[in-house]
Amino acid sequence: MKHYIIAGNWKMNTRPSEGLQLLNSICSGLSELSIPANLKVIAFPPHTHLQGAVAATSGIALDIGAQNMHYEAAGAFTGEVSADMLKDLDVEHVIIGHSERRQYFNETNESCNRKLHAAISHSLIPLYCIGETLAEREAERHFAVADEQLEVGLKNVNISRSSQLVIAYEPVWAIGTGRTASPQQAEEIHAHIRRRLIGRFGESIGSEISILYGGSMNAANASGLLAQPNIDGGLIGGASLKTADFLSIVNSALAQIG
Ligand code: PGA
Numbered sequence: 001m002k003h004y005i006i007a008g009n010w011k012m013n014t015r016p017s018e019g020l021q022l023l024n025s026i027c028s029g030l031s032e033l034s035i036p037a038n039l040k041v042i043a044f045p046p047h048t049h050l051q052g053a054v055a056a057t058s059g060i061a062l063d064i065g066a067q068n069m070h071y072e073a074a075g076a077f078t079g080e081v082s083a084d085m086l087k088d089l090d091v092e093h094v095i096i097g098h099s100e101r102r103q104y105f106n107e108t109n110e111s112c113n114r115k116l117h118a119a120i121s122h123s124l125i126p127l128y129c130i131g132e133t134l135a136e137r138e139a140e141r142h143f144a145v146a147d148e149q150l151e152v153g154l155k156n157v158n159i160s161r162s163s164q165l166v167i168a169y170e171p172v173w174a175i176g177t178g179r180t181a182s183p184q185q186a187e188e189i190h191a192h193i194r195r196r197l198i199g200r201f202g203e204s205i206g207s208e209i210s211i212l213y214g215g216s217m218n219a220a221n222a223s224g225l226l227a228q229p230n231i232d233g234g235l236i237g238g239a240s241l242k243t244a245d246f247l248s249i250v251n252s253a254l255a256q257i258g
Contacts, residue, residue, distance in 0.1 A: 001038055002038065002232065002256070002257070003038045003039070003040070003208075003210060003232060004038065004039045004040070004210075004226065004232055004233045004253040004256065004257065005039075005040045005041075005042065005166060005210050005212055005232060005233035005234075006039070006040075006041050006042070006233050006234055006236070006246075006249055006250050006253050007041075007042040007043075007044060007065070007093075007127065007168075007212065007233065007234065007235045007236065007240075008026075008042070008043045008044060008236050008237075008240025008241075008246055009044045009067065009095060009098070009214070009235055009236065009237050009240060010022075010043065010044060010045045010046065010067075010237075010240060010241060011046075011067070011100070011237060012046060013046075013241055014045070014046070014049070014241070016048050016049050016052060019045050019046070019049040019052075019053070020049070020052055020053070020056060022241065022243065023043060023045070023049075023053055023056050023057065023062075024056060025243040026043065026062065026243050026246060026247065027056070027057060027060045027062055029243055029247040029250075030060060030061055030062055030247070030250070031060065033247075033250065033251070033254065035061035035250075035254075036254075036257060038257060039250075039253055039254065039257060040063060040233075041061060041062050041063070041250055042062070042063040042064070042065050042092075042093055043057075043062060043063075043064055043065070043240070044064075044065045044066065044067050044093070044095055045064070046067065047066060047067070047081060050064060050066060050086070050089050050091055051089050054089055054090045054091065063092050063093060064090075064091055064092065064093070065091060065092060065093030065094055065095065065125075065127070066081070066086050066091050066093070066094045066095070067094075067095050067098070068081075068094070068095060068096075068098070068101060069081055069082060069083055069085075069086055069094050069096075069115060069118070069119065069124075070082055070115070070118075071111065071114035071115045071117070071118040072118075073118070082118075083118045083119055083121075083122035083124055084122060086122075086124060087122050087123065087124060091124070092124065092125060093124065093125045093126070093127060093166075094115075094119050094124045094125070094126055094127070095126075095127045095129060095168075095235075096112050096115045096116055096119060096126045096127065096128050096129065096153075097109075097112035097115070097128055097129045097130070097149075097153065098129045098170075099129060099131060099170060099172045099175060100175075103172075109148065109149055109152035109153045110152060112128065112149075112152075112153045113152060113153050113154070113155050113156075113157070116128060116153060116154065116157050116165075117156070117157060120157065120158075120159065120164055120165070125163070125164060125165070125166060126165060126166065127166045127167075127168050127212065127235065128153055128154070128165065128166070128167055128168065129168045129170050129214070129235070130145075130146055130149035130150065130153070130167065130168070130169060130170070130193075131145075131146070131149075131168075131169055131170040131171045131172055131175075131214075131215070132145040132146070132171055132172065132173075133172045133173065134172065134173035137171065137173060142171070142189060143189065143192055146169070146189060146192065146193055146196070147196060150167075150193065150196050150197075150200070154200060159201065159205065160205075161205070162201075162204075162205045162206075162207075162208035162209045162210075163208075165209055166209070166210045166211075166212060167193060167197070167209060167210070167211045167212070168211075168212040168213075168214050168235040169186070169189060169190060169193060169211060169212070169213055169214070170213075170214035170215050170235060171215050172215075173215075174214075174215025174216050175214065175215045175216070175237065176216070176237060176238060177215075177216060178216050179215075179216060180215060180216040180217065180218075180221050180225075181213070181215060181225075183224040183225050183227065183228050183231075186213050186225055186228060186231060187228035187229065187230055187231060190211050190213070190228065190230035190231050191229075191230045193211055193230070194206070194207070194211060194230045197209050197211075210232040210233060211230055211231065211232050212231075212232060212233045212234055212235045213225050213231050213233075213234055213235070214234060214235030214236065214237070216238070217234040217235075217236050217239065217249065218236075218238070218239040218245060218249070219239065219244075219245045219248035219249060219252075222234060222248070222249040222252040222253075223252045223255065223256075226252050226253055226256050227256060233253065234249060236249060
């Protein structure tokens with residue numbers, strides 16, 4: 001049975017009080033839906049909101065994740081947080097290597113690899129973000145870019161269950177631009193990523209790792225994307241800040257599950 005993940009990446013938006021209001025309204029919408037075991041809904045608020053968010057969602061079918069973490073366990077890394085700190089707050093997921101981190105904070109496939117090791121060894125589930133820039137897509141390098149991001153990022157990463165790792169394919173040209181990959185464009189590269197994951201982790205694990213699409217997914221285009229065989233959900237930025245839009249995407253996943 002296919003598993004879906006609908007994840008909201010809030011980025012650097014909402015004050016803690018506003019974030020709590022948003023979370024409460026998402027929770028009350030979710031409580032009116034019946035969320036099956038094969039649909040996971042996750043919110044990734046800023047670090048300042050995490051403790052309150054975990055408390056506010058206790059007993060609700062909404063998981064909480066962090067948008068970033070450092071790979072070291074502790075030490076002189078001003079401004080950073082560690083996997084252990086997130087784990088201690090009962091945070092379950094962490095985004096690794098979002099393109100904005102790569103673009104503005106110099107993250108590389110190598111630093112992502114260290115973060116992926118740290119997250120998995122602390123039993124945090126990483127959503128590892130990959131995806132090409134517009135120039136790379138226009139040069140038809142998108143498959144090669146994904147290959148390198150997977151090869152270097154996942155170097156020596158060992159998992160025994162598919163649920164220990166999530167991949168998010170997010171073409172940089174589609175993030176926050178309103179320009180979405182078509183379902184066919186997205187499926188083509190998701191199927192490619194699937195083959196690489198099977199090659200890397202074997203058939204039984206590789207075929208089950210969730211591969212999310214991200215980049216201007218919204219209430220209007222979610223159904224077409226989520227219907228694709230290798231698209232297992234979405235990492236949603238802008239539309240995750242509006243309760244109705246986010247719930248509508250959750251409903252699109254529910255419709256696929258049937
Ligand atoms: P967007 O962001 O939905 O606003 O394009 C997606 C993301 O960056 O994860």
